[in-house]
Amino acid sequence: MMRADAARNRARVLAAAEVVLGEQGPAARMDEIARRAGVGVGTVYRHFATKEALYAAIISARVELLLQAAARLRTAATPKTAFFDFFTQIVADAAGRKSLTDALRGAGVDPKAEQSEQRTRMRAALTELLHDAQRVGAVRPDIDMPEVLALLRGASLAAETGDYPGPVLDRALAVLFDGVRPPTARPSGGNRLSRAAELP
Amino acid sequence: MMRADAARNRARVLAAAEVVLGEQGPAARMDEIARRAGVGVGTVYRHFATKEALYAAIISARVELLLQAAARLRTAATPKTAFFDFFTQIVADAAGRKSLTDALRGAGVDPKAEQSEQRTRMRAALTELLHDAQRVGAVRPDIDMPEVLALLRGASLAAETGDYPGPVLDRALAVLFDGVRPPTARPSGGNRLSRAAELP
Amino acid sequence: MMRADAARNRARVLAAAEVVLGEQGPAARMDEIARRAGVGVGTVYRHFATKEALYAAIISARVELLLQAAARLRTAATPKTAFFDFFTQIVADAAGRKSLTDALRGAGVDPKAEQSEQRTRMRAALTELLHDAQRVGAVRPDIDMPEVLALLRGASLAAETGDYPGPVLDRALAVLFDGVRPPTARPSGGNRLSRAAELP
Amino acid sequence: MMRADAARNRARVLAAAEVVLGEQGPAARMDEIARRAGVGVGTVYRHFATKEALYAAIISARVELLLQAAARLRTAATPKTAFFDFFTQIVADAAGRKSLTDALRGAGVDPKAEQSEQRTRMRAALTELLHDAQRVGAVRPDIDMPEVLALLRGASLAAETGDYPGPVLDRALAVLFDGVRPPTARPSGGNRLSRAAELP
DNA sequence: CATGAATGAGTTTTCATTCAT
């Protein structure tokens, strides 16, 4: 019973921290996070030794979810779309957590042991999807992971820190993907960017 | 004559602030900035009433330079390349000032009167270059400013916050630009990404 | 149980602040007040959000005591002397807290909600005592609250900011009270001012 | 010509300081005083070595004026009224310079050499007027300088720091003076306090 | 285990005073 309580508290703190960081940026206070979680500061510190550790845990949880999504895509989707779907999903995830990365970077969170292990797994997952896509000719062959990572990072940051309506993000991604595909994979005349659903 | 001294001090503070912010992020202390500039804290405050005001002045100066570059490109370069050159220049500028934007955003710098006026001018400059490029068929016609801004922001953020070797950034931009160009403007077989000069 | 500790700390801070303000005037530092109270500055700020708030709390406590004294006098003393006793007590209280008012005014303490509520109660208490005294002919009938308040303020300020030996204050008050009484209430020949106990 | 300029500047600074202190209290800044005087801070410091020295000079000028008034009254008025007139004048002067004394005391201005010399002259002037009045029976004989000084200080402070409409101050002073007069000098039935001119 | 009061180093900002021009 104790264990359950502790676990619930940990989860509550994590959730509260994500919200508060999104709202207040890197300046968010531990007191406030505790208040939102409905616990005392002491409890926050019982679960996360340090503010930085708490922030790192948030990232960790996020990345874990994305990794699961990557695994799912690899089995469920065709190599032709899996890479693009994953890319899109990461960006959508970022857009849904406005300015969180910002807050985390502002807080000076460094890649620690666990994080760098996750980083490795993330890279591996992405590499697989990329190579699969290249094998079936869905992605141009002269592109490589470093570029992909840079493009992914840029897209995520723009989605997270900017305030773009969904369709704008979609079209920006479409442009990006057009650049990523081999010319032959583009429908003749190009992928006309859709403007239908644009919000006012 | 004193005015000259004051102006020099102002410039020194601005320069020191840019450096220190780049190094230490939003947490940079006013004391440190003053020390680097070789002046007392009081002098920093004489020129910039507030930490936030100092940060705003840095952005302002940066944007001003870019606006001048835009004007220069419009006369000196052909519409075919001006847009891409400007885009590239902004990203290079961002790359050269690692984590400054970060620091600025972390400091909660708001778009103030002057800033928002600059924002307007920046949009105008970019719009001109974009339309010029579309007119001569260098940029696909179904792309519009919102997407361009999102792509630009993403590229700048990636360049600024990431630690990519130059060639990686170049290739990522090349991919992006391929997506921006109309299919007809791409050499058949695509723009082969160059790998020659890659740094270790 | 912690609450008891917190309350003790609050009281300590209040007491220390009263002392330090009396000694050093409005320029007293929060650090020093904390040191005297034997707590950290943070604790001072936990209990009083602001220097001004701390000062306001001191006044509040003082006035509360005087209000209790007024209530006591109304039941315990005869209307003939109660007014004069209360007046005297206020002045004595002021004399006992040298330069505190000074410090408080210097700090720009404004009448806030609670304060102005106290102010109202204080006026009410004084008004009752005044009217009682006038009803029994102990105070001239042509005097009214505004004058009484002005006289009281003057007497308190003199007592607080000046450095008068007790007998001097007593005689000054005696003169004042002679002016407040109806001529008939003065012993023929006036109230001879006592000089017996004068200190050097 | 230089001398005249310097003297004008000194006077300007003095005047500006009096105004600014009255408005902003002890916290008034030297910069602001200089600005109001239409000179640079450096000039303020040329005339007054220290903030405290400036404040002392203000008091000094004030007292000098009052001393001249005392001398004038001694020749021009009858002993019967001269004392009361002087007392009234000091209080009126205080009322006209709201919170200046406050500012000065708050600034920790100490009695310096010059000041204490003035203090002596002030006491002497008041003593003369008091004794003259006692000789002609206008002031009760059992009152002495210490009480008078205490009463005067109280009245001045009340006038300066309070916000009493003129008639209230007048009536308060009338009460005070009734206490100061021998019973025989009060018209039978007392000096009815006038209520005629009271402002709404 | 949870709580939240206490701690105090750390930061921003102010302002009297100095001094180069």
Place this chain on the structure above:
DNA sequence: TATGAATGAAAACTCATTCAT
């Protein structure tokens, strides 16, 4: 001599972290 830019000590206030209850 006047000016006002520069100085930097001082002071208010914050907040991550600890620890008694």
